[in-house]
Amino acid sequence: MFDPACPSSAMPIRIGDKWSAQVIVCLDEGPRRFSELQVPIRGVTPKVLTQTLRALERDGMVTRTAYAEIPPRVEYELTELGRTLFAPIAACRAWAADNFSAMLEAREAYDNRD
Amino acid sequence: MFDPACPSSAMPIRIGDKWSAQVIVCLDEGPRRFSELQVPIRGVTPKVLTQTLRALERDGMVTRTAYAEIPPRVEYELTELGRTLFAPIAACRAWAADNFSAMLEAREAYDNRD
């Protein structure tokens, strides 16, 4: 789902920490379990995914629902507030589509100057 | 111009590094000198302001023009590419106006839960 090779680290705009935006996009299609998030968000360790989810929960962006079953099951879901982040995310994606390559070219020109 | 007491560090959306957005907003009204940027952007040290400006210059967001005078004078100006950042910045400001306080309330409720 997310290409680890994409130069997203160069993006000048960030939503929350490194993984928050990916979590939010993943949760847009409905509630997801912990392990269902780990798959598309490649490269995230359980510890960091937990950190990210806790921070999002603290800010009221997601809800966490634990089911007392064996095996345990936990679902994360976007809240109304979490969905409000989609407008700025969309604006940032539009910016990236229009200007990201120009920025990378400017950067390369700068680095290759003498 | 920018209140250091404002909880901007809690903002889930960031443009570039900690100070880039403020620099861009300051430069919107026209070219500014190094020391003219240091005043409104309270709390930034020369080193970090230099870092920020270099990074923005590298990415083609600002131009740096040094005048060989005594005393020296350096002016920074937004490029066309730098101005494109205004759309996402505006979207983020709109988000903050609408939802920032709700996020802070959710956070406080989370922290005060038993």
Next chain:
DNA sequence: CGGAATCCTCTTCGATACTG
């Protein structure tokens, strides 16, 4: 005036292993 140099702290992120 507009930085550069140095040193330092704090946070973020990750690897690995283990558990209720």
Next chain:
DNA sequence: CAGTATCGAAGAGGATTCCG
């Protein structure tokens, strides 16, 4: 399955001092 515990690396950001 859904985490937690521990350790460690790395980078951002800051304080202070010095320079052309």
